[in-house]
Amino acid sequence: MPAVSFGLFDTLVEADLPADPAAAVGEELRARGVAVxxxxxxxxxxxxxxxPAGAEVPLPAHVSRALASRGVAAPGNAARRAVVAAFDPEVRTREGAAAAVATARERGPVGLLANCAVPELVGRTLVRSDLARDDFDAVVSSVACGWRKPDARAFERVADALGVTPPSLVHVGTDPDVDGAVTGVGGEFVDARESFDGV
Known part of the structure; x- marks a missing residue:
């Protein structure tokens, strides 16, 4: 049975993420007493x-190392808390997204495959959208699985979580260079840049 996975950001939702992540994280670090x-x-x-190529580096780990490279230590979990606070977006669900997910669920298992280096962000985004965690049989984020689209291992992880082989995966996204890489594992890409008509 084929399975469908959806991208999250710019596919199912639009999120107001920081235009300058460095500045946003820096501000939150200062608010936690870190000498930026x-x-x-x-x-x-x-x-x-x-x-390794294709691997996801969790943003809190990157921030901690960036501070350490300048001789600054972030006490406790300050780096993680600053990153989570800096990425706290307003979320808008794209028109037709909820209906597309519901339609896909009528045909087989449905997953979410999101490129996201920020812990907790995928869950908070879903809570603020017109979608719910229970709408998906599997939710795979790059920060959790360790691989980012277009790396084949990201698609393999969501296919495995949905109980299918990668060639049975249909991935819906908006970036042919990233989401479209599902064809490299034998799957099918559906371009949702304009609408979800092809889902």
Whole structure:
């Protein structure tokens, strides 16, 4: 039986994420008593974790390493709390998204496959949308599974969670270069940039 997975951001929902993540995180770090270095923007945009190609680096780990590269320690879980607070968006559900998910559920298992380096953000986004966690048989985020689309392992993880082989996966998204990479594992890509008519 085929299964359908949906992207989250820009596919099912539009979210007001920070235009300048470095500045947003820096502000939240200062609010938690962390001495943010003067060249924080430079530090934030440098690579600090030697991760394999296609791997997701959790943003709190990146922030902690960026601070450490400038000799600054973030006490306790300040880096994680600052990141979570910085990414606290207003969410709008795209027109037709809820109906598309409901239609897909009538045909087989349905999953969510989201590129997201911020812990808790996928769950909070769903809570603020017209969708619910229970609308999906599996929710896979890159921060949890360790791999980002377009890496094949991201699609393999959601297919496995849905109990199907990757060639049985139909992935609905809005970025042909990222979401469309499902074809590399034998699956099918549905482009939802304009509407969900093809779902």
């Amino acid at each position: 270095p003067a060249d924080w923007s430079d530090a934030f945009h440098e690579t600090h974790v030697d991760a």
